[in-house]
Structure formats: C-alpha cells, structure tokens
Amino acid sequence: MNFDFSDEQKQLRDEARKFLAEKCPPKTVRTVLEGKQPYDRELWKGLADMGFLGVAIPEAYGGAGAGHLELCVIAEEMGRALAPVPFSSTVYLAAEALLLAGSDAQRQKWLPLVASGEAIGTLALFEGKGNPSPEGIKLSAAGGGLNGVKKPVPDGAIADFAIVAARTGSSGRETDISLFLVDMKAEGVEAKSLINVDPSRGQAELTFRNCKAEPLGRANEGWSIVSQLLDRAAVLMAFEQVGGADRALEMGRDYALDRIAFGRPIGSFQAVKHMLADMYVSATLARSNCYYGAWALSTNASELPEAAAAARISATQAFQHCAKNNIQVHGGMGFTWEFDCHLYYRRSNATALALGSLSYWEDALIDRMRKRNAA
Amino acid sequence: MNFDDTPQEAAFRAEARAWIAANAPKQYEDELKKASLGRTQLKGANILEVAKAWQKKKAEAGWACLHWPKEYGGRGASPIERMIWQQEEGAFGKLSAMFIIGHGMCGPTMMGYAGEDQKRKYLPPLASGEKIWCQLFSEPAGGSDVAGLRTRAERKGDDWIVNGQKIWTSGAHYSDYGILLTRTDPNVPKHKGLTMFFLDMKVPGVEIKPIKQANGQSEFNEVYFTDVKIPDVQRLGAANDGWNVSLTTLMNERMSIGAGVSTGFPELFEFCNNLMLEDGPAIDDRGVRSKLANWAVKASGLKYTSMRAISALSKGERPGPENSIGKLVAGSMVQDVAAYALDLQGAAGVLSGPEDAEAAGKFQAMLLRAPGTRVEGGTDEIMRNIIAERVLGLPGDIRVDKDVPFNKIPTKGRG
Numbered sequence: 001m002n003f004d005f006s007d008e009q010k011q012l013r014d015e016a017r018k019f020l021a022e023k024c025p026p027k028t029v030r031t032v033l034e035g036k037q038p039y040d041r042e043l044w045k046g047l048a049d050m051g052f053l054g055v056a057i058p059e060a061y062g063g064a065g066a067g068h069l070e071l072c073v074i075a076e077e078m079g080r081a082l083a084p085v086p087f088s089s090t091v092y093l094a095a096e097a098l099l100l101a102g103s104d105a106q107r108q109k110w111l112p113l114v115a116s117g118e119a120i121g122t123l124a125l126f127e128g129k130g131n132p133s134p135e136g137i138k139l140s141a142a143g144g145g146l147n148g149v150k151k152p153v154p155d156g157a158i159a160d161f162a163i164v165a166a167r168t169g170s171s172g173r174e175t176d177i178s179l180f181l182v183d184m185k186a187e188g189v190e191a192k193s194l195i196n197v198d199p200s201r202g203q204a205e206l207t208f209r210n211c212k213a214e215p216l217g218r219a220n221e222g223w224s225i226v227s228q229l230l231d232r233a234a235v236l237m238a239f240e241q242v243g244g245a246d247r248a249l250e251m252g253r254d255y256a257l258d259r260i261a262f263g264r265p266i267g268s269f270q271a272v273k274h275m276l277a278d279m280y281v282s283a284t285l286a287r288s289n290c291y292y293g294a295w296a297l298s299t300n301a302s303e304l305p306e307a308a309a310a311a312r313i314s315a316t317q318a319f320q321h322c323a324k325n326n327i328q329v330h331g332g333m334g335f336t337w338e339f340d341c342h343l344y345y346r347r348s349n350a351t352a353l354a355l356g357s358l359s360y361w362e363d364a365l366i367d368r369m370r371k372r373n374a375a
Numbered sequence: 376m377n378f379d380d381t382p383q384e385a386a387f388r389a390e391a392r393a394w395i396a397a398n399a400p401k402q403y404e405d406e407l408k409k410a411s412l413g414r415t416q417l418k419g420a421n422i423l424e425v426a427k428a429w430q431k432k433k434a435e436a437g438w439a440c441l442h443w444p445k446e447y448g449g450r451g452a453s454p455i456e457r458m459i460w461q462q463e464e465g466a467f468g469k470l471s472a473m474f475i476i477g478h479g480m481c482g483p484t485m486m487g488y489a490g491e492d493q494k495r496k497y498l499p500p501l502a503s504g505e506k507i508w509c510q511l512f513s514e515p516a517g518g519s520d521v522a523g524l525r526t527r528a529e530r531k532g533d534d535w536i537v538n539g540q541k542i543w544t545s546g547a548h549y550s551d552y553g554i555l556l557t558r559t560d561p562n563v564p565k566h567k568g569l570t571m572f573f574l575d576m577k578v579p580g581v582e583i584k585p586i587k588q589a590n591g592q593s594e595f596n597e598v599y600f601t602d603v604k605i606p607d608v609q610r611l612g613a614a615n616d617g618w619n620v621s622l623t624t625l626m627n628e629r630m631s632i633g634a635g636v637s638t639g640f641p642e643l644f645e646f647c648n649n650l651m652l653e654d655g656p657a658i659d660d661r662g663v664r665s666k667l668a669n670w671a672v673k674a675s676g677l678k679y680t681s682m683r684a685i686s687a688l689s690k691g692e693r694p695g696p697e698n699s700i701g702k703l704v705a706g707s708m709v710q711d712v713a714a715y716a717l718d719l720q721g722a723a724g725v726l727s728g729p730e731d732a733e734a735a736g737k738f739q740a741m742l743l744r745a746p747g748t749r750v751e752g753g754t755d756e757i758m759r760n761i762i763a764e765r766v767l768g769l770p771g772d773i774r775v776d777k778d779v780p781f782n783k784i785p786t787k788g789r790g
Binding site: 003005265270274276277280294295362365370 | 376377378379380384644661667668669671676678679680686687689690703756758762763764766767769771773
C-alpha cells in the first residue's frame with residue numbers, strides 16, 4: 001500500500017510551491033483584491049509556461065498528460081498561495097467538462113488554448129440562490145438559442161468560453177437538462193461583474209438573449225454530466241481548501257511564536273495552543289479525506305461520489321476553521337486590511353460556496369453512504 | 376497512490392488470513408463485532424478465559440506480539456506486518472484488550488531495562504497471555520502530572536520498601552506482574568527523584584480495590600502498597616532515573632498505532648438508517664443528515680489518517696505526527712454521538728435497560744462510558760498540548776515546580 005503521493009509528485013509540489021512563493025506573494029493577490037486587474041495575467045501566463053494549466057490534459061490536446069494526482073498537487077499549492085487566477089473555473093470545471101463530454105472537435109479547439117493559458121473557461125450553472133439541482137435550471141435552450149440569466153458564474157466576466165446548463169425539456173426529470181458550449185465572443189451573451197466576499201476572485205452575471213450555443217455531450221444527459229463534473233471538481237477544490245487551511249494554520253502558529261503578551265509568547269498560553277492544536281486536527285482530517293478523494297479521482301473508482309463528498313465537506317470545514325481562528329490568534333491586527341489574514345478568511349468562505357454549499361454536500365454524502373449500505 | 380500490498384505483504388496477509396480462518400474462536404465473532412464502547416460481553420463465556428485461550432493459541436503458532444524478537448515470544452515481524460495482522464484479525468483483536476498494556480508498554484520497558492535472564496523468564500509468558508501485566512503510574516496526586524507521584528520506595532539492604540497508593544490501574548485485579556514508578560528522593564525536583572521497578576502483584580502488602588466508575592462498571596483499580604518488599608534486581612534503569620524509563624514506556628504507547636479507536640459512528644449510522652421518526656425515516660431528515668455527515672467525515676478522516684501512517688510504515692519510514700489526533704477526535708466524538716442517539720429516541724432515550732431501550736441500550740452505555748475516554752491515557756487537554764508542542768513547535772508550559780525540590784511543592788490549592 002502506498003497511500004501517499006509519489007516522490008515525483010512531491011517534487012512537483014515543491015516546484016509549484018517555489019514558483020508560487022516567487023510569483024504569487026500576498027501583494028499579487030492584493031492587486032486583484034483591490035481591483036487593479038481582474039486576474040493576474042502574468043501569473044496566469046507563468047502557470048501555463050510551467051505546464052500547470054494543462055497538467056491533466058492529454059498530450060493529444062496540448063497538455064502535459066500527467067494525470068489527476070498531479071493536478072491535486074497543483075491545486076493544493078494554488079490554494080495555499082490564494083492564486084488570484086481563474087484556475088478552478090478553467091481547469092476543474094471547463095476543461096474537465098470537455099474531457100468528460102466534449103466532442104473531439106470541441107476538445108481540439110479549446111483544450112490546447114486552456115493549456116497554453118490563451119483561453120479562460122467556466123461553468124455557468126447557478127441561477128441565483130440555491131444549490132445544484134435540475135429544478136434550479138430555468139435558462140431555456142428552446143428554439144435554437146439560449147435565453148436566461150446565470151449567476152454567480154465564477155470568472156464569468158473574463159471567460160472566453162462557458163459550459164452552460166440549460167433546460168431542454170419539461171418532464172420534471174433530470175433528463176430535461178442539457179449542456180451547451182458558448183463562445184463568449186458570440187452575440188447574445190453579456191457579462192457583468194458582481195461584488196463578492198472574495199474580490200481576489202471574480203464572480204459574474206451572464207445574461208443570454210437568443211445566444212448561439214453548441215451542444216456539449218448528449219442532449220438530455222446534461223445533469224448526469226454536471227453531477228460527475230461536480231464530484232471531480234469537489235476533490236480538486238478540496239485540495240485548494242486544504243492548501244489554504246494549512247497556510248492559515250502556519251500563519252497562526254508563526255504569529256503565536258513571535259507575539260509577546262503578558263511577558264511571554266502568546267503561543268505558550270494553553271488557550272492559544274489548544275486553538276492551534278484543533279486547527280491542526282481539522283487540517284489533518286481534511287488532508288486524509290482528500291487523499292482518499294485523490295485516489296478515487298485518479299482511478300475513476302466507483303467510490304468517487306462518496307469520497308468526493310467527504311473530501312469536500314472536510315476541507316470546507318478545515319479551511320473555514322483555520323482561517324477564522326487565524327484571525328483570532330492574531331487578535332486586533334488580524335482584523336486589519338493590512339494583515340493577510342482576511343485574504344484567507346475571504347477565500348475560505350467563497351470556496352465553501354462554490355460547487356454547492358456545505359449542506360448540499362452533507363446531503364449528498366449521506367445519500368451516497370446509504371446507497372452503498374443498501375447495496 | 377494505491378492500496379495494494381507488495382508481493383511480500385500479500386503473502387504475509389494470505390498466511391495470516393488462512394491461519395485465522397482455521398483457528399479463531401468463530402462462535403464469538405458476531406458478539407465481538409457488535410461490541411461497542413462500554414459494552415463488550417460474551418454470552419455464556421468468561422471473556423478473560425476466551426481471550427487468554429486465543430492469545431495462547433496465537434503464541435504457539437508464532438502470531439503473538441508480532442513485533443517482538445522471537446527469543447522473547449514474538450515473531451520479529453516488521454511494523455507493516457503487524458498492521459496487516461491487525462487488519463486480518465479484525466473483531467478477534469478486541470480479545471487483546473486486556474493484553475494491550477502489557478504488550479504495548481510493560482514488555483518494551485522490560486526489553487529496554489531488564490537483565491537478559493529476566494527478559495527470557497518474563498517476556499514469553501507475557502507474549503502468550505499466560506501472565507498479565509499492568510502499569511502502575513497514576514496516583515491520586517499525579518494524573519496528567521504523573522511526575523508528581525508520591526508513592527515512596529526506600530532502600531533497605533538489597534531490597535526496596537514501597538509504601539503508597541496507585542490509582543486507575545487497568546486490570547490490576549487480574550494482573551500477575553506490574554511495572555511501578557516510585558519516588559525515591561523527595562529532596563530533588565520532581566522529575567529527578569523517581570525510580571522504576573517491576574513486581575509480582577501477588578506479594579504481601581499489595582492490596583487491590585476495584586474502582587466503581589461513574590458508569591457503574593469496574594475496569595480500573597486502586598492499588599495500595601504497605602511495606603511491599605521489592606528486590607533491587609527488579610529495578611528498571613538507574614535509581615532516580617525513573618522518569619527517563621517511563622518516557623520509553625509512554626513513547627512505545629504512542630508508537631503502537633492502536634487497533635483503531637472507537638468513534639461510535641458505524642453504530643449511529645446503522646441506528647439512523649433503521650429508525651423511524653414521526654414523519655419518516657430518521658436518515659431522510661435534514662438535521663439528522665447534517666449531523667451524520669459531520670461525524671462521517673471525522674470517522675473517515677481518522678481512518679485515512681491511520682492509512683497514511685501505515686503507508687509510512689510500509690515504506691520503512693516512521694509514521695508522522697498525524698496519528699496523534701486519533702484519541703482526541705474519537706474521545707469527544709463518541710460522547711457526542713451517544714448523546715445524539717439518545718436525543719433521537721426522545722423521552723424513551725432515558726431508558727437504558729437492554730429490554731426496553733432502543734438498540735438494546737447500546738448508546739446509553741456508550742454515553743455513560745464516554746467521559747472516561749476523554750481522560751484515560753492522556754486527557755483531551757494533554758493531547759492538545761502534545762500536538763501544540765511536538766507537532767506545531769509551540770513553547771511548553773511554564774512549569775513553576777520545575778526546579779523546586781519535590782517536598783517543597785505546594786499540595787493544596789486553597790489554604
């Protein structure tokens with residue numbers, strides 16, 4: 001048994017960490033947070049040059065053809081650095097959707113552009129409040145064009161293409177949903193940036209008015225594809241969250257060692273030590289659940305739906321827990337704009353809601369455990 | 376990343392599996408599987424006898440204390456082989472509960488500090504379960520602060536005379552031998568005046584009184600020593616070096632990965648899967664699902680954390696510190712799980728008799744036993760200190776008694 005990443009994968013992690021430490025320090029995150037640019041273009045280009053954007057894209061489509069374990073490794077580092085780039089939307093959602101359901105022509109057209117950093121992609125799924133469900137999709141694909149509004153769409157305002165979930169039937173079943181691929185340069189689609197809790201990443205509203213779109217995957221199988229896509233993305237996002245959790249824990253630990261109060265480092269007080277110990281516990285549980293998710297994702301195991309939900313829940317909890325208590329350890333300084341604690345706090349809460357919120361995944365996990373139990 | 380055995384591991388697993396299939400006491404398998412915290416019982420059999428018989432059988436075939444050297448009754452197996460054995464032994468491993476302290480802590484301490492003749496004499500019957508050992512460290516005045524213990528040992532010729540009291544000694548009432556930490560010099564700071572011995576629990580002056588626990592059971596004892604004579608040859612390590620000897624003991628406890636701590640989750644999931652509430656099955660209720668999901672990911676997180684440790688062993692590495700979270704997470708989780716199971720039962724949750732209670736009173740027994748799990752073998756607070764100091768590198772507590780002679784340390788909080 002080797003329930004761990006390989007030496008080569010660990011080497012890749014070190015490479016990615018070094019690259020991001022240099023190219024993505026907190027001040028880079030802040031240029032996007034403070035609205036100076038919609039995402040860090042230079043970093044995005046650098047990630048492409050390092051081969052990170054196409055790490056799991058087959059060589060035939062311009063990628064490195066490594067695999068999903070390698071992508072998990074990169075995802076963790078992206079989360080750790082709070083990279084202000086459309087990585088999750090382009091790589092976990094758009095590229096994965098193409099790999100799952102795209103035609104060869106669609107893959108040929110878009111995947112090389114993703115790998116080279118020339119195209120940003122996203123998934124337009126949500127329509128206002130609520131968690132992923134076929135009933136929540138009202139945007140219509142009747143009569144040859146898309147009509148409706150999607151929000152929030154991650155990185156929707158900077159995307160070059162979007163995978164759009166649309167209603168193509170009215171039977172009240174999952175099969176009413178189909179997926180479409182929209183070139184964002186097409187007529188009839190308009191993007192508007194939305195203010196969100198983590199401005200280091202963009203959220204948008206996309207309005208479609210008789211927008212031309214090509215089908216992605218078979219008609220009526222849209223929901224089944226979305227479900228698979230969300231499970232796969234959940235594992236990858238969970239790695240981002242674990243990366244963020246670890247970094248927030250380190251920040252808290254470092255501050256507790258340096259800050260003196262009442263004549264001693266605050267890290268020598270049990271109230272602070274125990275808070276940090278509990279953060280370590282959350283982060284460790286999440287990491288272990290993520291490893292299982294990574295195994296399931298990389299082997300296409302039948303356990304993937306359950307493993308993905310567990311990884312997602314655990315990592316969401318860990319990132320939120322570590323990010324909020326990192327501020328607590330920092331005290332007043334943690335609540336300043338100047339300190340970086342709030343960057344992690346913002347990201348932890350934004351990633352918790354992407355792909356469906358905690359309660360959605362809790363529900364999904366129990367459904368899946370129950371099915372396995374019955375089988 | 377894979378869950379596959381190496382060819383050698385697979386061969387070892389197959390051999391272990393075949394031997395267990397042919398030799399394990401199958402008639403108790405169901406009851407052992409169902410055993411949960413606060414309740415392990417075998418109908419119509421004495422669990423002590425069943426456990427001893429199974430251990431003896433294992434020892435005769437070379438399956439006892441796998442990681443011990445062969446000359447002391449073990450198999451000289453690698454850590455990963457030991458883990459594979461535990462996985463294959465499954466529910467029958469619960470029969471080893473009464474040997475854990477002897478095998479995990481007393482044995483390794485003897486190996487480190489006893490003379491060669493003593494090792495050859497005492498270790499094989501400990502491995503085979505013919506002799507049971509206990510560990511006499513905790514005292515009324517020294518729990519988490521074990522170095523604060525007060526049991527005195529005074530040198531008299533070739534012997535030591537011991538007077539004092541130990542507490543929370545698991546299994547003292549059925550133990551043949553024990554390792555004993557005593558104070559031999561009260562005029563120096565507390566860590567510097569301790570000495571370790573081993574002794575025969577049946578010698579005159581040793582009196583054992585079971586503790587009636589808060590849950591009504593008696594798993595632990597108070598042990599009183601009145602002028603107990605221990606020959607100096609039974610001293611382990613140098614006089615006044617007992618603290619260092621005890622660290623070996625405790626380190627061995629942490630090195631052994633443990634047969635898996637009980638979280639109560641599988642029991643709760645099964646219960647919710649079958650329970651009908653007024654408006655339908657409990658497991659369809661949104662609130663129930665949310666609770667279950669939170670505990671599910673803790674249970675799976677612990678499971679995969681220990682797999683990461685096993686992987687490290689498999690590669691010949693020492694497991695990282697991740698495994699130190701197990702007892703801390705499981706201890707309070709089992710308490711919360713049990714309380715929630717009672718909550719779901721509504722007013723009837725108060726009933727704990729096996730005939731009237733839901734799930735035969737399993738969760739009521741779990742609830743009442745759970746407070747002990749958060750205290751025994753290191754309280755939650757001590758575990759958090761260990762994680763904070765050894766894993767995260769935070770400063771140790773400021774110890775106001777560190778350089779004070781033991782007999783000058785205050786003994787009362789108020790007045």
